[in-house]
Amino acid sequence: xxxxxxxxxxxxxxxxxxxxxxxxxxxxxxxxxxxxxxxxxxxxxxxxxxxxxxxxxxxxxxxxxxxxxxxxx
Amino acid sequence: xxxxxxxxxxxxxxxxxxxxxxxxxxxxxxxxxxxxxxxxxxxxxxxxxxxxxxxxxxxxxxxxxxxxxxxxxxxxxxxxxxxxxxxxxxxxxxxxxxxxxxxxxxxxxxxxxxxxxxxxxxxxxxxxxxxxxxxxxxxxxxxxxxxxxxxxxxxxxxxxxxxxxxxxxxxxxxxxxxxxxxxxxxxxxxxxxxxxxxxxxxxxxxxxxxxxxxxxxxxxxxxxxxxxxxxxxxxxxxxxxxxxxxxxxxxxxxxxxxxxxxxxxxxxxxxxxxxxxxxxxxxxxxxxxxxxxxxxxxxxxxxxxxxxxxxxxxxxxxxxxxxxxxxxxxxxxxxxxxxxxxxxxxxxx
Numbered sequence: 001x002x003x004x005x006x007x008x009x010x011x012x013x014x015x016x017x018x019x020x021x022x023x024x025x026x027x028x029x030x031x032x033x034x035x036x037x038x039x040x041x042x043x044x045x046x047x048x049x050x051x052x053x054x055x056x057x058x059x060x061x062x063x064x065x066x067x068x069x070x071x072x073x
Numbered sequence: 074x075x076x077x078x079x080x081x082x083x084x085x086x087x088x089x090x091x092x093x094x095x096x097x098x099x100x101x102x103x104x105x106x107x108x109x110x111x112x113x114x115x116x117x118x119x120x121x122x123x124x125x126x127x128x129x130x131x132x133x134x135x136x137x138x139x140x141x142x143x144x145x146x147x148x149x150x151x152x153x154x155x156x157x158x159x160x161x162x163x164x165x166x167x168x169x170x171x172x173x174x175x176x177x178x179x180x181x182x183x184x185x186x187x188x189x190x191x192x193x194x195x196x197x198x199x200x201x202x203x204x205x206x207x208x209x210x211x212x213x214x215x216x217x218x219x220x221x222x223x224x225x226x227x228x229x230x231x232x233x234x235x236x237x238x239x240x241x242x243x244x245x246x247x248x249x250x251x252x253x254x255x256x257x258x259x260x261x262x263x264x265x266x267x268x269x270x271x272x273x274x275x276x277x278x279x280x281x282x283x284x285x286x287x288x289x290x291x292x293x294x295x296x297x298x299x300x301x302x303x304x305x306x307x308x309x310x311x312x313x314x315x316x317x318x319x320x321x322x323x324x325x326x327x328x329x330x331x332x333x334x335x336x337x338x339x340x341x342x343x344x345x346x347x348x349x350x351x352x353x354x355x356x357x358x359x360x361x362x363x364x365x366x367x368x369x370x371x372x373x374x375x376x377x378x379x380x381x382x383x384x385x386x387x388x389x390x391x392x393x394x395x396x397x398x399x400x401x402x403x404x405x406x407x408x409x410x411x412x413x414x415x416x417x418x419x420x421x422x
Contacts, residue, residue: 044228044392047388047389047392048393051330051392051393052326054330055329055330056326058329058333058334059329061333062329062333
């Protein structure tokens with residue numbers, strides 16, 4: 001049961017993080033296309049936001065690992 | 074510059090073709106699986122240099138007394154300690170209060186710190202002599218140093234830490250960037266270990282950022298954590314706990330992010346190389362060895378990706394540290410803002 005939960009959780013995390021980072025990438029490339037001279041600033045903001053999403057996704061992933069390894073009951 | 078880049082590329086190529094062999098040459102895991110995945114990830118009491126294990130000293134603090142041994146074997150020979158399921162314990166049952174033993178991850182953390190120190194000393198000596206400060210920087214290495222340093226000073230510190238305050242934090246941000254970059258890159262070398270794939274190391278780094286953030290907090294920062302100016306008092310009941318939890322989740326996420334990224338890269342490489350042995354087990358040696366061509370090529374590509382991720386994660390750690398410090402050190406100007414709101418409502422009335 002823990003393994004099933006971990007697998008499902010990992011899948012849902014991947015969906016969520018994928019949508020989030022995909023939306024960042026979409027709007028960042030659109031902004032760069034509209035304003036190529038601001039590409040440096042946009043890239044910085046993009047990496048920063050992606051890092052935040054990644055952080056949430058990784059915390060979820062850690063929970064899944066704990067579930068799969070049966071740590072903490 | 075071009076020759077240096079070519080040399081760097083050649084080094085990467087040699088390393089990425091060498092390291093798979095090193096991983097593959099290890100003895101199989103205890104659980105019967107053909108390759109020892111966890112053994113590649115966990116901390117050890119030895120470091121490997123060119124395939125030879127160098128055992129590191131064990132230091133224990135137990136019942137008010139320190140015990141020093143040059144390695145695990147001599148600790149066991151002395152009769153004071155014995156091996157158990159959970160690790161090393163005292164023979165007479167007294168609990169080991171603190172295990173100060175030097176481990177492979179700790180050694181590589183020290184290597185990272187020493188490299189950062191040496192580079193900074195070397196560069197500082199050159200700048201003091203006038204090379205770079207009065208004339209143009211000379212040589213590939215000084216230019217490379219300057220690229221990194223100016224990048225961190227201008228694009229990270231100046232950008233996210235307000236006002237003139239950024240000068241205080243450039244030293245921390247630069248040293249943490251270099252140390253993490255070195256620690257991440259050590260994992261790429263044959264027999265090397267990247268200590269950032271250990272949660273204790275990243276948690277320590279995040280704790281340093283946490284304390285620097287809290288100590289550089291201004292009055293405005295604390296006001297925003299505990300009382301929210303211009304917010305209904307009842308909303309504070311919800312917002313204050315959230316903000317206080319937020320103080321701790323920020324460095325927590327910082328630690329987990331670096332740890333999980335480095336660990337996943339490590340596991341991925343070991344697993345992909347492990348396919349050779351799994352296929353050998355399943356379909357015979359001929360198929361395993363032939364398919365190895367694909368896996369080694371894939372691993373070499375992954376190595377290049379890992380080198381990129383190593384620098385990217387060091388950048389992200391430094392960037393987020395700067396953002397958190399900047400958020401704490403920021404000074405708001407509520408008075409103007411509130412008074413302008415007040416006048417606006419006055420006009421409406």
